[in-house]
Amino acid sequence: MGQNIIEKLWATHSVADLGDGGHLIYIDRVFFHERTGSIALKGLEAAGRKVRNPEQVFGCMDHIVDTIPGRTDDTMVPGGSAFITTTREAAKAAGVNLFDLGDDRQGIVHIVSPEQGIALPGVTLVCPDSHTCTQGALGALAWGIGSTECEHAMATKTLVVQKPKFMRVRFEGQPGNGVTAKDMILFLIGRHTASGGVGYAIEFAGEAVRALPMEARFTLCNMGVEFGAWTCIIAPDQTTFDYVAGRPYAPEGPAWDQALAHWHTLPSDDDAEFDKEFVIDCAGIVPQVTWGTSPQHETGIDGSVPDPLDEPDPNRRQSIERALEYMDLKPGSRLEGLSIDSAFIGSCTNSRLSDLRNAAAILKGRKVAEGVKAICVPGSGQVKKAAEAEGLDRIFIDAGFEWREPGCSMCFFAGGENLGFEQRAVSSTNRNFENRQGPRTRTHLASPTTVAASAIRGCLTDVRKLEPASHG
Amino acid sequence: MDKFTELTAIAAPLLRINVDTDAIIPSREMKRVSKEGLGKGLFAGWRYTEPGSRNENPDFILNREPYRRAQILLSGANFGCGSSREHAVWALAEWGLRVIVAPSFGAIFYSNCVRNGILPIVLPDDRVQALAALVEEDPQANRIRVDLGDCVITGPDRLSDKFDINPSDREMLMEGLDAIAVTMKRDDEILAFQARDRLKRPWIYL
Numbered sequence: 001m002g003q004n005i006i007e008k009l010w011a012t013h014s015v016a017d018l019g020d021g022g023h024l025i026y027i028d029r030v031f032f033h034e035r036t037g038s039i040a041l042k043g044l045e046a047a048g049r050k051v052r053n054p055e056q057v058f059g060c061m062d063h064i065v066d067t068i069p070g071r072t073d074d075t076m077v078p079g080g081s082a083f084i085t086t087t088r089e090a091a092k093a094a095g096v097n098l099f100d101l102g103d104d105r106q107g108i109v110h111i112v113s114p115e116q117g118i119a120l121p122g123v124t125l126v127c128p129d130s131h132t133c134t135q136g137a138l139g140a141l142a143w144g145i146g147s148t149e150c151e152h153a154m155a156t157k158t159l160v161v162q163k164p165k166f167m168r169v170r171f172e173g174q175p176g177n178g179v180t181a182k183d184m185i186l187f188l189i190g191r192h193t194a195s196g197g198v199g200y201a202i203e204f205a206g207e208a209v210r211a212l213p214m215e216a217r218f219t220l221c222n223m224g225v226e227f228g229a230w231t232c233i234i235a236p237d238q239t240t241f242d243y244v245a246g247r248p249y250a251p252e253g254p255a256w257d258q259a260l261a262h263w264h265t266l267p268s269d270d271d272a273e274f275d276k277e278f279v280i281d282c283a284g285i286v287p288q289v290t291w292g293t294s295p296q297h298e299t300g301i302d303g304s305v306p307d308p309l310d311e312p313d314p315n316r317r318q319s320i321e322r323a324l325e326y327m328d329l330k331p332g333s334r335l336e337g338l339s340i341d342s343a344f345i346g347s348c349t350n351s352r353l354s355d356l357r358n359a360a361a362i363l364k365g366r367k368v369a370e371g372v373k374a375i376c377v378p379g380s381g382q383v384k385k386a387a388e389a390e391g392l393d394r395i396f397i398d399a400g401f402e403w404r405e406p407g408c409s410m411c412f413f414a415g416g417e418n419l420g421f422e423q424r425a426v427s428s429t430n431r432n433f434e435n436r437q438g439p440r441t442r443t444h445l446a447s448p449t450t451v452a453a454s455a456i457r458g459c460l461t462d463v464r465k466l467e468p469a470s471h472g
Numbered sequence: 473m474d475k476f477t478e479l480t481a482i483a484a485p486l487l488r489i490n491v492d493t494d495a496i497i498p499s500r501e502m503k504r505v506s507k508e509g510l511g512k513g514l515f516a517g518w519r520y521t522e523p524g525s526r527n528e529n530p531d532f533i534l535n536r537e538p539y540r541r542a543q544i545l546l547s548g549a550n551f552g553c554g555s556s557r558e559h560a561v562w563a564l565a566e567w568g569l570r571v572i573v574a575p576s577f578g579a580i581f582y583s584n585c586v587r588n589g590i591l592p593i594v595l596p597d598d599r600v601q602a603l604a605a606l607v608e609e610d611p612q613a614n615r616i617r618v619d620l621g622d623c624v625i626t627g628p629d630r631l632s633d634k635f636d637i638n639p640s641d642r643e644m645l646m647e648g649l650d651a652i653a654v655t656m657k658r659d660d661e662i663l664a665f666q667a668r669d670r671l672k673r674p675w676i677y678l
Contacts, residue, residue, distance in 0.1 A: 012673075015665045016658055022640050024658060026665055028676050036557060038505045049652065055678050079503050086505045123676065130556040130580055146558035146584035148651070156655045158662055162638055194490050195550035198576045228550055230579045251675035259675040294490045315489045315548055315597070322488070415500035415524075431554060433494045439523035 002269025004166055005235050006201045009141040009266070013124050021163045027153045028123040029056055031109050034087040035063040036128035040150035041090035050094070051154045057096035058118055059087065062108045064414060065101060067377050067404040073101070076416030094154075107380025107406035110134040110348040114218065115382055117247025121236035121263040126153050131348045131430065132231070133224040137217035138244065139236030139266055141201075144225065164230045165199050165275040168268075170206035173283040178464040180358070181216035182350060182428070182447035184208065185223040186288040188280055190298040197229035200276065203268060204234050208282040214243040215352040222349045223430050226295040235267035287463055289335055290432045290445040292323030297432070299335065301450065301462045307331035326434055327442045328422070335444075335460050341423040342373040343455035344437070345401075345448050347411040350428035351379030355448040356387050360395040362452035365469035368400035369458025373419070375402045377409040401455070413438045426454045474589035475648035479570055480617040481543035484533050485604035491547055492554035493581060497563040500524065510559050511566030534567075538612045544571040546604045549597065552581025561588045571618050573600055573625065586641040587651060591618065593625055593635045603627050620646055 003011070016024040032040060037059055044051065051057055064080040065071060073081045084101070091098040099106045105116060110131050113119040121139035126132060128150040135142035145153070153159050171184055189196070204220055212220065217234050224232030234240075241260060244250050251259045286300040297320070299306075305324065308331065311317040324331065329338075345351065345359055356378060368374045376396045378384035384406055387393055393403045410419055411429040418438030419425045425443050428451045432443040444460060453463040500523070501513025512526070519535060521527040528535045534542065545564075551574035552560060561584040564572070570590060575597040577585075585592045595603075606628045607614050614628035620642060626632040637645075644651060655662075670677055 016661055018640060020639050022638055024655065024662075026662075026669065035502070039507065039558075042505060047652075083505055120676075122673075128556055128558075130554065132556075144556040144580050146556055146561070146580055146587065148558060148587045149583060152652050152655065155652050156659075156662065157666065158655060160640060160651065160655065194553060195576055198550060198579070225554075228553060228576075228578070249678060255675040259673075262673065294492075296490070315487070318487075319489050412494070412499050415503070431492070431494070433492050433554065435498060435517045435523060436494055 001273060002271040004268040004272035004274060005139065005203055005233055005266055006141065006166055009122065009124065010163065012122070013141070015158055018160065023161055023163060024158050025124060025161045026158055027126055029058070029118055029125040030150065030153050031113055031125065031127035032059045032150060033062050033109050033129060034083040036147045037150065038083050038087040038090060040128060040147040040154065041094055042086065043147065043151045044155060045090060045093065049155045051096055052157045054095040055097070057154055058113065059091050059096060059098045060106060060109045060112050061087065061101055062407050065407045067407045067409040069405060071101070071405055077414045078416065080414070080416065104381035104385060107383065108348045108351065108408055110218070110222065111352060111379035111383065114138060115247070115380055117244060117250030120244060120250065120259070121240055122266055126150070126159065130225045131222055133229065134218050134222040134348055136224070136231050136233040137214070137221040138240055139233060139263065141231065141233065143231035164201040167197065167200040167202045167276045168274040169202055169204050170277065170279045171204065171208035171282050172206045172279060173208060173281045175208055175282040175285055178287050178449065179282070179285050180447040180449065181212055181219040183285055183288040184280070184282060185220050186290065186295065186298050186445065187285045189223065189227050189295045190288065192227070192278060194226060194294050194296040195228040197224065197227040200229055202229045202232040204232055209234060210237065213354065214239055215354040218352065219349055223295065226430055236263050287447060287450050289450060289460055291327065291329060291335055292320065293326050293432055293434050294319065294323070295430070295432065295445065297323050298445070301336055301460065304332055304334045305329045336462055338460045339424065340372060340426050340454055340459060342419045342425040343368070343451050344375050344410050344419070344425060344427040344429065345451050346375070346377030346379070346409050347429040348379065349430045350448045351377060351383065353383050353386050355428065356383070356392050359448040359452040360392045362449055362463065362466065363399040363401070363456070364395050366399055366456045368455045372455055372458050374400055374455045375404060375410060377404040378406050380406045410437055412436055413441070426451050426460060473648045476570060476589055476591050476620055476645040478619045478621065479543060480615050481570070482538050482541055482611055483544035483546055483603065483607045483616045484539040484542035485546045485607055486533055487546065487548050487601070487604055489548035490550045490553055493552055493557050493560040493578070494554055496552065496560040497557065502557065502559050507562045508566070510563035514563040514567045543569055544573065544616050544618070545569050546600055546607070547572065547574045549575040551577050553578035556580040558584045558588070561585050561590055565590055573603070575600060586644055589645065589648070591620060591645055593618070595625065595633055595635065599633060
């Protein structure tokens with residue numbers, strides 16, 4: 001019997017079989033940020049422990065830092081500067097790498113790590129952040145951990161991990177007009193629920209995944225955790241290798257040739273087995289939008305809010321009822337045309353150059369609807385620089401968007417800036433939980449193009465119906 | 473870490489599915505670079521009448537007697553989904569909870585629990601519902617007993633269920649072990665692995 005890609009990576013990294021499915025797994029790279037990494041570094045310090053191989057540990061400021069131009073260590077988050085200064089001091093003392101404020105490589109960890117060539121095909125990478133699964137798109141085994149496990153990974157270069165079950169999700173067929181990787185992953189979660197992937201490591205495969213450019217693959221894997229997966233992965237191919245080649249930390253010369261030969265062995269064997277498989281026909285997907293307070297509360301933009309009475313499962317019925325109350329929506333009401341107060345483009349899900357290009361293509365020659373607060377936060381200093389070099393910042397600003405410094409920003413409300421009490425937001429982020437973007441803020445998740453189109457119309461909008469703009 | 477062996481305690485039903493870690497401890501409640509002081513922020517969005525306040529919502533289960541003294545929480549599927557923030561577990565522990573019973577858990581949350589003296593127990597949804605119904609009849613008297621030695625949870629109806637937990641997680645909870653110290657006993661193996669790996673995958677080593 002052949003092996004799937006996850007089994008291959010598992011075998012390459014298993015230091016010891018601990019019995020009953022538990023293994024001591026070798027960790028190639030550790031990433032951290034100032035909110036949860038600061039505690040891990042302090043914990044090690046307090047215990048008098050050292051980071052083993054600090055040259056393979058990297059950090060970014062992203063969660064707490066402000067994203068307004070001219071930012072400093074002071075933050076709108078009350079007490080936030082302590083996270084920044086503690087992380088900086090602890091990182092220096094531990095001798096680990098840090099992409100600090102003022103460094104043009106700074107940004108959201110899951111954008112920066114692949115961008116710098118730190119995440120590579122075939123590596124194991126952990127970070128005390130749940131969206132670490134994003135980096136699995138390169139063919140890496142990358143997963144989110146807690147701060148205590150991060151201490152363990154830094155001190156020992158290993159983690160004790162229980163072997164997961166294996167799932168393959170095949171996205172087949174051709175996605176239609178206006179359908180992005182964000183719509184594909186929201187569709188999967190809507191169909192199979194936010195706990196559909198619990199207990200599994202998932203390979204995303206199929207012709208629609210093969211056809212996705214690298215940046216879109218990150219978006220697909222990013223929300224694997226919203227599907228409940230332990231992590232997810234996409235087999236590396238020419239698209240991956242072209243993306244990785246020439247990145248600052250990527251191998252080069254003879255080392256590249258050696259790495260490439262190894263990477264070619266990683267894809268699942270033809271006769272590899274999985275414990276479970278789902279097949280999604282992408283031809284049936286339209287642009288998606290969420291209506292509730294879990295990513296599974298979603299439907300097509302042409303759909304309407306469900307009636308809880310139609311839901312036979314009592315747990316799900318109750319969850320729909322609570323969500324509709326929180327979101328101030330009536331059963332059966334249509335999503336298209338629902339008025340919004342704010343629009344946000346950013347986050348580790350959708351703030352890469354291609355996301356900004358796609359949104360800018362919608363915004364060019366248009367204006368954000370009156371009364372709508374619109375914000376764009378590039379995912380990293382490198383994304384921002386590249387976007388500005390091709391004039392995307394002007395398009396966003398001329399349309400009425402704020403153009404910010406890189407960071408996680410309004411993906412979550414940490415006590416400072418927020419999207420407003422009971423305000424309705426359309427957002428390119430990953431979580432529509434209660435109070436996530438502000439006190440009682442009502443979040444609708446969607447792709448950057450749907451967010452851009454909705455910002456222009458001032459309501460949830462089917463991007464496919466937008467008239468061509470008069471490009472002046 | 474506090475050891476966990478057995479417990480007979482008041483249980484509080486919070487039968488919602490997909491209780492995320494943002495709900496367990498909102499970002500705005502994670503105010504310091506510390507594992508402490510988080511208990512007051514536990515379930516802040518539900519427990520208090522408005523964000524940032526400390527005015528208790530009398531309807532929320534953990535604000536009611538005798539659930540204020542609960543050490544076991546019964547909940548719906550996918551408990552602890554979402555953010556990896558270990559603060560969720562630190563908040564639950566500081567508030568006084570030692571056991572969470574649910575049909576399934578977020579993966580990172582589950583790992584965080586066993587590293588902080590909280591026992592996550594997976595039970596089928598219908599049994600969780602049945603336990604909740606029994607508890608609600610008389611929460612003071614109808615206590616739940618958990619024995620990690622035998623991996624058994626017993627309801628007020630005296631019906632017992634075996635639950636699964638992997639041996640290393642169980643040992644960590646029962647002995648209150650320091651996971652790093654346990655792993656470092658295998659340091660020779662780790663260093664030998666690294667020496668071999670350096671030759672096989674030199675491009676990994678920056």
